[in-house]
Amino acid sequence: MYEGKVVVVAGGTGGVGEGIAKWFAQNGATVVIPTRNVKKVDRARDYIAPNGEKVVFIEGNISDEADAVRVRDEIIETFGKIDAMVSSLFGWWQGDKLVDLSLDHWDYLINSSLTTHFIVGKTFIPAIEPGGSYSMIVGLSSVRPVPHSGPISVANAAELMLRKVFSVEDEGRVRINDINLGPINTRTRHPMYQSPDFIDALEVGEIAGEIAFGKASDMSDHSLPLRLRENFNEWKASL
Ligand SMILES: NC(=O)c1ccc[n+]([C@@H]2O[C@H](COP(=O)([O-])OP(=O)(O)OC[C@H]3O[C@@H](n4cnc5c(N)ncnc54)[C@H](OP(=O)(O)O)[C@@H]3O)[C@@H](O)[C@H]2O)c1
Numbered sequence: 001m002y003e004g005k006v007v008v009v010a011g012g013t014g015g016v017g018e019g020i021a022k023w024f025a026q027n028g029a030t031v032v033i034p035t036r037n038v039k040k041v042d043r044a045r046d047y048i049a050p051n052g053e054k055v056v057f058i059e060g061n062i063s064d065e066a067d068a069v070r071v072r073d074e075i076i077e078t079f080g081k082i083d084a085m086v087s088s089l090f091g092w093w094q095g096d097k098l099v100d101l102s103l104d105h106w107d108y109l110i111n112s113s114l115t116t117h118f119i120v121g122k123t124f125i126p127a128i129e130p131g132g133s134y135s136m137i138v139g140l141s142s143v144r145p146v147p148h149s150g151p152i153s154v155a156n157a158a159e160l161m162l163r164k165v166f167s168v169e170d171e172g173r174v175r176i177n178d179i180n181l182g183p184i185n186t187r188t189r190h191p192m193y194q195s196p197d198f199i200d201a202l203e204v205g206e207i208a209g210e211i212a213f214g215k216a217s218d219m220s221d222h223s224l225p226l227r228l229r230e231n232f233n234e235w236k237a238s239l
Pocket residue numbers: 010011012013014015016017034035036037040062063088089090091092111112113116137138139140181182183184185186188
């Protein structure tokens with residue numbers, strides 16, 4: 001289905017990202033995954049590409065601007081282009097209430113989430129082929145304040161605006177969207193906290209695939225809230 005396509009999945013070693021990577025790889029794309037931690041590679045590869053599907057890991061820290069540029073240039077040099085990219089960066093955090101949070105901790109969390117999305121977007125969006133797709137994965141906490149996860153709620157809300165500004169400034173050259181998810185059944189979510197009402201990480205990949213190359217490939221400058229399985233089923237039926 002996606003033969004000849006080059007897809008970058010930032011955060012492709014993570015719980016949601018590995019499902020996204022698997023969807024693209026099992027449908028024929030060449031999938032490139034930057035990672036800061038090569039120790040994660042074997043586990044991710046076994047899941048994403050059990051039958052030798054085309055997945056390549058590049059060691060690098062895309063939260064660091066210079067390293068993000070190096071990783072991007074290496075991808076372009078090796079594969080010649082980027083057709084689509086999905087950014088599924090940073091996970092979850094729970095801890096102090098905002099009034100008790102240290103400035104150091106705030107800075108760390110905002111840098112790891114919002115600022116990483118800024119660096120990755122500014123570095124990679126200009127390198128994506130015209131008409132290509134850039135999808136940001138964002139969570140429900142972007143619109144619903146979550147106590148004891150304040151910096152994540154604040155970062156997620158700002159990521160929605162970051163995405164919108166990337167969209168208007170790019171003037172439609174690349175189709176930039178966000179996929180705004182509820183809880184996902186990932187391999188890392190404890191079975192006790194999984195639910196048949198949630199979609200799984202591979203299905204997040206299916207959403208990203210429809211936006212990049214499929215029935216939703218006219219989608220641009222759009223926020224797609226898919227919180228639960230029923231929303232996912234309705235969206236698929238609407239395509
Ligand atoms: N899990 C859910 O149920 C769920 C639900 C709704 C939305 N989301 C959203 O989905 C996205 C990914 O969540 P996840 O659960 O897959 O998280 P995760 O398992 O922690 O994976 C996040 C990935 O981000 C990469 N990353 C790159 N730079 C990072 C940095 N500076 N700090 C931390 N990670 C960095 C990491 O890759 P390396 O370590 O290999 O570099 C890591 O594999 C988040 O935006 C989250 O809000 C998740």
